[in-house]
Amino acid sequence: MALNPQRTIDELKALRTLTGDEHGAQRVAFTDTWVTARAFLNARLDALPVTQHMDAAGNWWATLPGRSDRTLIIGGHLDSVPNGGWLDGCLNVLAGLEVMRRVSEQYAGTPPVTLKLVDWADEEGARFGRSLYGSSAAGGNIDVAEMQKLRDRDGVSLEDALRRVGVTLTAAPQARKELENAAAYLELHIEQGPVLEGLGLPLGAVLGTVGVERHTVTFHGQAAHSGSTPMNVRRDAFRAAGQLSQEIYAIAERHGGVCTIGSCKTLPGIVTSVVETCEITLDQRHLDAGKLAAMWQDAQDAAKRAADEGGCTVTFGDLWHIEPIPFHPELINAAEASVRQVSGTAHRLPSGPLHDAAEVARSGVPTVMLFVQSLRGISHNKIEDTSEAHLALSVEALDALTDRTIAWIQAQPGA
Template identity: 85%
Template structure:
């Protein structure tokens, strides 16, 4: 049986029909819709000569035994954000399914090939991205995970129990990477770079490092009518001046940054703001430049606070170092793209992906990106041209053969 990339498109559409509505994809992790998406996948895996199981963290594995116990992993995630797009995550899985079909039809492969659907990549429900791959990579703190609640107050532990997973056992998923020799992941770009270049596909250099912090400016509440402007200690003004400066900092270092939220106290129209809390997300592919961005941000916050008669404090939210992908697999990804289209492009990934946790665990890793129309994702209008989807499946297939050969030679 040859590869049928058109079948991937039809299965993506069928999954959209099953698990979406007029607002977009609704495959939020551990919900009934997510369970239905998993069944959609396992029903198709049942047609293949693979062993299927769910690991202690809730990741789903399909294993095609090869001549060697060295393993090539192909991964993605079926879960989505609420009202998400039809391709984010599930393209990875269903393209991998089609490649697995092709490999299985040709007999026993030279190495073992495994398809994985990682559990809760998005973190949309409990706020902790990359849950399943973090567990498999050995980078999970169960005591912290037990504290997580969704907006309805349901704990992650209870949500997992509902789908037959015991949170306390999640670290045992580490054994799944015991024989992993390479990891491949295809994903929509979720950004505008490839579209801007007029290219369908790109090879990913690695994922940005991320620094996330809470920055709180402390001023003095005072009556908004009777307090002259020149004596106000306005925490919001200091935060606003700082928020302008972080864009200058990001441009200076070649990174990106976002102020994602802003909370003020007392939060009434008749009072000068006493406390202004903002969240800052900074990202860069270079660890030294990422550290410099955060240092510059702290200095700027202190400067604007001081100029406004305020003080400022800093809190840590979360961080991950930049994760470079394997140089030989990047070369293989480039060559596989060029098998399918005339030009390739190498680019970093701003968003995090399960590939980052797998690479962090020491498994040689690479990703392929396929162009996103308008650069938009996590939105119901997320889209990619069908011709480009077909080309992405074909490039992943070529990369699979190259990766198997590479594993055999290592």
Template identity: 75%
Template sequence: MLNPQRTVDELKALRELTGDENGAQRVAFTDKWLASLDFLKERLKDLPVTVETDPAGNLWATLKGESEKELLIGGHLDSVPNGGWLDGCLNVLAGLEVMRRVNEQYSGKPPVTLRLVNWADEEGARFGRSLYGSSAFSGYFDVNEMAKLKDKDGISLTDALKNVGITLADAPKAKDQVKNAAAYLELHIEQGPVLEGMDLPLGAVLGTVGVERHTITFKGQAAHSGSTPMNVRKDAFLAAGKFAQEIYHIAAKYNGVCTIGSCKTRPGIVTSVVEECEITLDQRVLDADKLAAMWQDAQDAAKKFAEEGGCTVEFGNLWNIEPIHFHPELINFVEESILEVTPTAHRLPSGPLHDAAEVARAGVPTVMIFVQSLRGISHNKIEDTKEEHIRQSVEVLDKVTDKAMSWMLGQP
């Protein structure tokens, strides 16, 4: 029998084990992350499952079914530093509870094979590269680029992986796990204010927005801050500041979001006009054409403000991913399941990226369920969701699991 309260209790136990007064500390490939894996493995011992770690470090628990077709339920136990108690781990522990119910109902032999997966390093908090484990699964993984990554202490990703028994060069072999995957389900806190604003506990996710991430470097001329008149300065920071305001107009024009997340100035001293200002730009929207137009508008605006200030501008590519639309039939199943638990359902896109995007890129029919986030806050120790809503989310994931299994059996 499904026991959603057990999921709530296990989430609290994991918080106690791997958090502190500042929040969750399950940063990937650290001791706290390893402790969270042990926490999960200990509970899997009560199920007749095979537990394995793939070459990228993703942990898989497999309940063998009558059919080799595999229904995957996934999430991530890693967190950002000082993170919230639900981000990522709700997905995994809710999936564990569904696996218990399926095992009990079918006496250890469900109609399809059920697999619970913990994706390694979804957050990218330590090395700056999100979706590490799921991108190895999808095949969108460049070992050479990954090998260049280092954390703030200068430790390379290669060495950090080696420390937990993973060889970076072998990570692409995780793609072998795609072979029999027929559907993927992921439950996640919304991490935004939409559902709370509508007073709804749950939503069906349409897909993940596309993302363009770039560096924009304005180049002017260093000059003495005391002797250089304002009207003759070639101030790279002024050009960047004008651009910073313009991104709000660009975001509104396309109903997307734009963020300047970092700013570096050189020479970076109080007595000099800024010669060089490098900013990072993150742009997101669900429509691919709009995403391309947003980036083009950003480039045009940056060139305009650079020219106005007697500066030049250069663009660098950080990372991008196309918009990912989830499977329409699975979205319908989520909506139907929500309506079996609550009076109203809502469909919405996901602004944050998730492992589900990489699974969908691998060609696996995919869907996500969102549960309301209080205050719309995540990646913060005050991240929270009402316990009633957590229990309802487990119920919905369970119902979607049954619908997905039946649907899979009818597919060629």
């Protein structure tokens, strides 16, 4: 059976019709629509000589046994955000399905290594606020007690939502056994950003997922009457925050990272008072751990200077942190070669968003990702799109990468 990228495109369109509406994709994890999407996948896998099962965390696995139990995993996620795009996550799964078809046919149902396709459960975290749930469970990185506290906007607990689809939350850590023989993990994803489009390139090899420092920065000044307080004696917390905002972007540019001031709250928050308290949220990201740490230190130093100059004080709060997760260097080389093979050129880039691949890599499994260009750089939106020509190239690149990775696994000591 020759690889048929057009079949993947047709299946993506069929899934869009089945699980979307005029507002976009509605495959939110553990909903009826998500269950329908899984049934769509299961029906197509039934035509292959694979076994299928759901693991203890709710991830869905299709296994094509090979001559060796050393396993190459291709992964993605069918779940979407509400009103999401037609490609985010499901491209990964359906392209992997097409590759599995080709490998099965080429090797008469028994490839040199075992091949697995996984649909990770709740990558998005759109419903309960905890992204990468299924891959985190398989990677050994979940706190069940904390997850038992999670509720959606309707008050439904994650535990109850999982129970409805046949999963017991307390058993979720048992999903770790799924990675026991994993020799490599591959994931194809739309870029969700504008870099490849800006370069005029269809595909890229992903270096890893960036680290994130996420904090609150709170300036403390003095409330005073807006009309009777001269400008030169004000201790205006908002003015100090504004001064920091001018510096924070220069810090990101200096270190080659990105940053976002995503929210700003002021107290007392009335038009007739100088701002006494101003809290901003700061998100900083970089692929290099040392440069990420330097960015955060520079931000703190700049905040202290702004506070001192404005007669204010400043305090810092921790929101979230994750270290950069680099992908496997030899698999990055293989990914770049595969991109070059199908498109004639290649580019390496980091991933700003997190992906299931990050949790798999974090667990110690050699991992790499491929990106395909996103039109306008837009994702998590019904207008999310990629040209069909580039979608076809992405399936071809994943297929070429699969062959290279199988050969790489066979060449490893003990294979």
